[in-house]
Amino acid sequence: MALLRPSSRSRRRGPDATGTRMWTWFMLPGTLWMTGFLIASLVLVAVLAVGTTDDLGNPRFGFDLAGVRALADPAYTEVLARSLGYALLTCAVCLLIAYPVAYTIALHGGRYKHALIAAIVVPFFANYLVRMYGWSVVLSDDGPLLRALRAVGLADGDTKILNTGVGVVAGLVYGFVVFMIIPLYAALERLDVSLIEAGRDLYGGPVRTFFFVTLPATRQGAAAGLVLVFLPAMGDFVSAQLMGGPDQIMIGNLIQDKFFQGQNWPLGSALTMLLMLVLLIGMLGYLRRTRKDEAEARR
C-alpha cells in the first residue's frame, strides 16, 4: 500500500490539471447563464433607477435623479416604514409561534417527528397564492375564525381582521412561518437533552432552564429563521393586496404599481433598489452577528 501511494499520486498529477479544467467546464454554463440573466438584470435595475422615460413611457438610459429623489417623498417613506414595521412584526410573531411548535415536535414528537415536520413543510411549498386566498377566506368578516372568536366572546360584531394591519401581518405570518420552523427545528433537534437535564439538576426551574440553557443553545437557529422570514416578508405584495386595504400597502405593492399601472419605471427601479438596500443591511447585520457568535464559540 505504502509502496503504491507515490506512484499513484504521480500518475494523478497529470489528470488533476485536466480535472480542474473539466470541472471548470461543468461550472461555466450555469454560471454564465446566471450572470447573463440575473446579475446583468440586477445591474439594469440599478442603471434604470437613474434613467428616464420617453414620451411613450419606454425606459431610456440617462442620468436623472428624479426617480431617486422621489423616494424622499413622505408618501413613499411612510410605505417603507410601514413595510419595515410589518416585516419585523411578522418576524417576532413567527418566532413566538414557531418556537413552541418546533420545540414540541423536536423534543416530544417521538417517532412521529419526521412525519409532523413533513406535514408542516409539504403544504407550505404548495401554491402560495391559493394558500393565501384560502387564508383570506378564513380571516374574512364572516369566516370561520371570526365566527369562532365571536362564539367564545373574544370578538364582537365589529371586529375585523381583513383590511387591517393585523390582517396583513397574519397573511405574512401564514405565508412564511415555515422558514422559521425549519431552522429552529434543526437547532432543537441537535440540542443535547442532557443539557436541559443538567439545568434541572442544578435546580433551575423549567422557565430558568429554558431561558439560560435551551434558548441560548438555539440562538443561531432563531437568527437564521429571522432572516429567512424577513427577506420574503419585506418584499411581499400578495398579503397586503388580499388582507389589507389601501392604507396597508407595502413597498412591494408600490413597485408592482409603478411597473404595471403607473408605468413609472425609473421610480419603480429606484424603489426596487431601496428594497434591496434594506435587505442587504439586514443580511449584513445577520452575518456580523453569526461571525461574532462563531468567534465567541471558538474562544
Next chain:
Amino acid sequence: MTLLKLPSAKAPTRPAARTRARRGRADRRPRVLIAVTALFFLLLYLPIAVVALFSFNSKKSLTVFGGFSLRWYRTFAHDDVLIASLGTSLRISLVAMAGSVLLGVALALGLVRCRTRLGSLAGLIMLVPLITPEIVTGVASMLLFKGLGVALSTGTVMLAEITFSISYVTVILRSRVAALNPEVEEAAMDLGATRWQAVRLVTLPALLPAVLASAVLIFALVFDDFVLAYFTTGVDPQPLSVRIYSAIRFGVQPTINAVGTLMLAGSICLIALALFIPRLFGRRGGLDILSGE
C-alpha cells in the same frame, strides 16, 4: 436528588440510555405546548380545507355550503382559457425543470470539485437568487427582456424560471456531491476510466436520487410560482397561477376553488414525492459506500 440521578448522568455516552432519558421527559407531557402545536396545525390546514370544501359547493357562495357537487370542476374542464393556461404552465414547468437540472447539476459538481477563484465567484453568484426577494428578481427579469427588445411570452417565463431554479438544484445537489468520496472516482480512473467516464458511470448514478428529487421539486415550485411568472409573462395564454391571481383580484369565481384544489393536491403530491425519492434509493446497498460516512 442529585445522588438519585447519578446513573443517568453518565447516560449521554450510551444511546439506549439517552433515549430512555428522553422518553422520561416525554412522559411529563407538556399539555400547553401540545395544545399550541395542535392549534398551529389546525390554522395551517384550515385555509386549505376551506378552499377544498368550497370547490365542491353546489352554490356560488363562498361562505355557505349548499351541498356536494362537481359543478366547478366541470366549469373548469369546459373553460378553454383556463385549460390553455394549464397547458402553458405544464410546458413552462417541464422546460424549466429540464434546463435548471442540467445546468444546476453540472454547476454543483463543478463548485464542489473546482477549488479555483472562479469556483468561489460562481458560488457567490449562485447565492444571489436565494437572498433576493422574488419581486426584485421579477422586476429585474422583466427589465432585462424589455431592454433586449424581447417581447414577453411563455418563452421569457421559461428563461426566467430556469435562472432562478438553478440555485435550488445546486443547493440540493451540492451537499450530496460533497458527501461523495472522490476516491471512488479516482479508483474508477485507476481502473482505466477517463475522467468523464468516471463522472458518467460512477458519480452521476450515485447522485440520481437527489437529481430526481430536485427535478420533481423544481417542477412543483415552477408550476406554483406566481411572482416571477407574473412579471415575465406575455398576454396569451398566461400561466395558470397568473390567471388565478387575476381571478382572485377581480371578483371571486368559485371555479378558482376547483383549480386551486387541483393545484394544491398536485403540488402536495409532488413535494411529498420529492421528499420520499431519496428513501426509495437510500437504503439500497452499494451506493452507500460513496457517501463518505
